[in-house]
Structure formats: C-alpha cells, structure tokens
Amino acid sequence: MSGIGPPEPGEGTRAWDGPRQKGHAGRTRAALAGRCARHRRTALSLAAAAVLLGGGALYATRPHPPAPTRRPHPQVPYPVHAVDVTYLGARPAPAGAPPRSFSLTVLLSVASGPPVTVTRVTQPYAALSLVTEPPAPFRTPADSARKITITMHVTECEKAPRNAELPFLDVTLRNTRAIQTQSFILGPRYAQDLSQALEVACSNRSR
Template sequence: MSGIGPPEPGEGTHPRDGGRPRDPRPPGRARAALTAWYARRRRIAIALAIAAVALAGGGYLYATRPHRPPPREDRTPTQLPYPAQVVDMTYLDGQATPAGAPPRSFSFAVLLSVASGPPVTVTRVTQPYAGLSLDTEPSAPFRTKSGSARKITITMHVTECEKAPKNAGLPFLDVTLRNTRAIQVQSFILGPRYAQELSRALQVACSNKVG
C-alpha cells in the first residue's frame, strides 16, 4: 500500500477504549455555571432598562411640573401689579362736617380697597374743580395693606362759588397711588349718587355766600 499519512478508519471503526464519541457540549457543572451567568446578565440588563425608564419618566415629570409663582416678598418689581390695577374706590355716604371746618364745607366718606399685591400708599387726593379744595382723614400719605379696605372721610371746602360747578355731572377724584412697582395717578368716578349729593351740597354751600 502506498500513500502518505495514516490510513482513514473504516466504516464501523470505534475508538480503542470502546467509549462513545465526545459530546461537544460542556460538562454538567460548566453548563450550569454558564446558564447562571446568562441569567445574571439578563437580570442586570432588565434592572438597567427599568432604571432608565424610571429616570426618563422622572425627568419628564420634573420638566413638565407646574411652576408656582415666587413668594410675594421674592418677586421682582416687574412681577408685581401696578397699584391702579388692584385699588378700587367706592362712595359710601355723606358725613357730618368736622368741628372747626371753614364755612361752606361739607364731608362725605369713600372706601378704598386693595385687592392684592404689596401695600399701597395714597400720597395725594385732589378734585378737578378750581373753586374747591379738600382735606382727607386720615391725612395723606397713608398706607393700606393687601386684602384690606380703609374708610376715608373727605371734606370739601368751597373757596370760590363762582368757579364751583352748578351741577356736577361726572365728578371724580384724582388719587396718587404708590407701591413697590410704580407711582400712578388714578381717576375714580364715584357714580351718580355721589354726583347728586355733591351738587346738592354745593348749592347749599353757595346759597348764602360768606365774605
């Protein structure tokens, strides 16, 4: 027989030791360790995926959470309301003229309220007629806190009947308001009842001229 190398085993040939052909799979202990390693890797991957989903959800909720306005004391002046936006003035009724008031004087009361924002200071109250002047009680300047109201007694003095209106159609008061945002002059029209009572008081005050 010629040729190179050992002869190929013939059909039906078995190993000398009579054993079975080798199993390509790893032994039982190694296979169990490998299975445990894959299971551990799978648990780690699942845990990381859950953590990533939770982190992404938490970040979304944080980014879309409603933002509360800063506390009132921490707001910048541009975040505060203008005083004229939160102040209202309404007519109450006529009042007894204070003792010692000059002749041709009469009094009435208004209610000034501050709805919100920082306190508002009234620095001045005036009226548009040249023949009249006025005083207030309390005297300006005075301060009113947010969420509160203050009764103001206004006493008018007729200085010149010739320049006082014979019939006040739409009388108003000019009120200078100040808060930490701004200083504003606001005109308050106090309504028809105030106009009627002011006209009546002027007629009475100037029916008998003094001086």
C-alpha cells in the same frame, strides 16, 4: 643678447581681465544674497498679514454670547390694578371746619400685592379745596380696606359748579412697583350728593 622673455599679451587681452572678473562675481553673489533676503522679508510680511487677517476673520465670526434678556418684573401688580375706590355717602363736616364746607366718604380697598400708599387726593374744580382723614400719605395693606373722609371747602361760590356731572377724584398711588395717578369716577350718587352740598354751601342757608 639672447634669451626668452615673458610672452607678450595677445591681441584683445588685458592684464586686469582676470581680477575684474573675480570682483564682478563677488558683487553678483552679494546682489543675489540681497535679493534672497528681500524675498524672505516679503514672505515673512505676507505671512504676518495672513495671520492678522485670519485672526480678524476668526474674531468677527466667533460665536457671540446671547444678549441678556430683561427679566420680567416679579408678580407685583401696578397699584391702579390692585386698588378700588367706592363711594359711601355724605356726612356733616367735622367740627372746626371753615364755612361752606361739607364731607363725603369713600372706601379704598387693596385687593392684592404689597401695601399701597395714597400720597395725594385731588378733585378737578378750581373753586374747591379738600383735605382727607386720614391725611395723606397713608398706607393700606393688601386684602384690607380703609374708609376715607373727604372734606371739601368752597373757596369761590361764583366759580363753583352748580350741577356736577361725572365728577371724579384723582388719587396718586404708590407701591413697590410704580407710582400712578388714577381718576376714579364714583357714580351718579356721588355726583348728586356733591351737587346738593355745593348748592347748600353757596345758598342763603350756608353758615
């Protein structure tokens, strides 16, 4: 039997080398495509981070509006700066006052600003109590003065001072700006009249 058959494969060759090489090329292209996609995703991530960082830097370095400044208070004086208290003199205690009582008068003047209200008047001695006429609270407008009668009552003669040195009155004042308590030292004549009134109130001549 004669004839020419299909050629035998040469040494070192395989029938499946061609198809395997084709499949390997496909996988190589797929791997390259995957790496390119990863590179693109990385580049996009870096770009997004750069945008965020740039935005944060712009936010941090943006010009800030100036802090609000505290507006000065309108030209309203503190009540202690607008008020003066001067001593006028002694006077008899009003009718109906309890025994061992006496009265002293002062003048409260308001120089400027809004009206000033006297909310309280006190004195430093525990053995004395006092009331005022007009009774507190009372109001005094600016550029005016008000006479105040202070009636003191000796509650314990044993604890009352016999020689009042530098006595003062504590007056609590209020206007539209503040509430303040001021100690007014009324001078030597007030100290002398107070000492004399205490001596009379606690002597045998007291009623």
